[in-house]
Amino acid sequence: SKEENAIEKFKEVQEAYEVLSDDQKRAQYDQFGHAGANQGFGGFGGGGDFGGGFGFEDIFSSFFGGGGGRRRDPNAPRQGADLQYQVTLDFEEAIFGKELNVEIPVEDPCDTCKGSGAKPGTSKETCKHCSGSGQVSVEQNTPFGRIVNRQACGHCSGTGQIIKEKCTTCHGSGKVRKRKKINVKIPAGIDNGQQIRVSGKGEAGVNGGPAGDLYVVVHVRNHEFFEREGDHIICEMPLTFAQMALGAEVEVPTVHGKVKLKIPAGTQTGTEFRLKGKGAPNV
Structure with missing residues (x-):
């Protein structure tokens, strides 16, 4: 019925207002859209579209221009x-x-x-359509009434300035x-x-x-011989049965050159020996 539709619409408007007036929910909407804004409280019916094709996002874009209400100077220096x-x-x-x-x-x-x-020899002119602001006002009907929204000027692409005579080298982009x-x-x-x-x-x-x-x-x-684990360099050294059983002195390859290592008698397969300072520097 019309009464039920009116109640549902009122609930949707009320929930939208809750998001608008709550900094945390507003931040969730800015980052995740309506799914984030709806987290933790009643949803808008899978996106919360209002009758007549006017949706949840439209409310926020009408109030905040899709960017949280921030207005950036189009001519400000940017990295x-x-x-x-x-x-x-x-x-x-x-x-x-x-x-x-x-x-x-x-x-x-x-x-x-x-x-x-x-x-060269010419200069940019102030856009007459936006008076150099880079933005123009657009009226839009919402459940809250008629709202004026700000958007980038299409004549100057939001720069606030018009190039009458473009540079022949960069064709007006200012970059090569x-x-x-x-x-x-x-x-x-x-x-x-x-x-x-x-x-x-x-x-x-x-x-x-x-x-x-x-x-x-x-x-x-x-590498053919070495593997790295953090700052440590691992090298597998093959030994004969006699070297492991009786002990021996062997030359071990490292990235810093060959180093002599004493193998004690009775060494088992898989035994690890540490050569201090022969790994990788710590960054």
Whole structure:
């Protein structure tokens, strides 16, 4: 009946209000959507759509623009994106460290326009549609009434500025793709899967912001004789029955060179001997 529908709709609106007014539930919605917001209290019927195609998410987007109400200055400096580079080392190179010169593709500020995207001698103009704010107001009908929502301006792509004459080198992007040589110092003792952060060697920043970082991910090749367990290096040493029964002095290979080791009489198969300081450095 109409009365039952009205009651159900009122419950949905009431629960939506609870989420809006509760910081913890609001944070859950920002991170997980309506599934997170509904955790621990009555749900919205599998997503809680209101009649007429207006859903739970629409309420939040109307109030908060889909981003928790945060308004970011489109012309504010922003850090560039981080980059990742994969490198493969020999076993000994990982133990003792190595200095590498790597060449990576990056986007750097255009030298012709100095990163502005505009043709030299010209400048960007303030977008008339959003008055330079990068956002425009859009009215939307909700169960709470007519609400004004803010969204990115489609004329300037949310930048607040229009380029009338684009730079012919970067075609208005303000960036050019190039390959850059970077010196990377691999520390001694690095292990397989570890990564090194090279600060400021990622993509160029936006609007004068700092560049991102470069992360070098290290892969280590297997060795013919040695295995690594943390900072320890394991080597299996074959011995004759006589050497184990009577004892002997043998030469043991290590990554630091051969070392003499005394095998006591009566040594059993699987016995471990520790050679201090012959493993990997601790990073």
